[in-house]
Amino acid sequence: MAKIKIFTTRFCPYCVRAKQLLKQKGQQFDETAVDGDRAARQRLYKKTGSPTVPQIWIGASYVGGCDELYALERAGKLDQLLAAELT
Secondary structure, eight states: OOOEEEEEOTTOHHHHHHHHHHHHTTOOOEEEEOTTOHHHHHHHHHHHSOOSSOEEEETTEEEESHHHHHHHHHTTOHHHHHHHTTO
């Protein structure tokens, strides 16, 4: 199984959708909630350039947010990325 890291907040609908897709794919992920943690949000912003959640990594590959995750799925590339990170 690919190592997946996702940063979320509890009431974010995009976070919920991203996690649903990963679960549908049978993937487990390491989730870090950054609700109310300004320092964590600042570190994420410095690392990604994006102030939003979710922020998703699959292995060493930075995916981005929910829209980017679904774009990979629509393009048929998400399964390839998940499989590539297993090797």
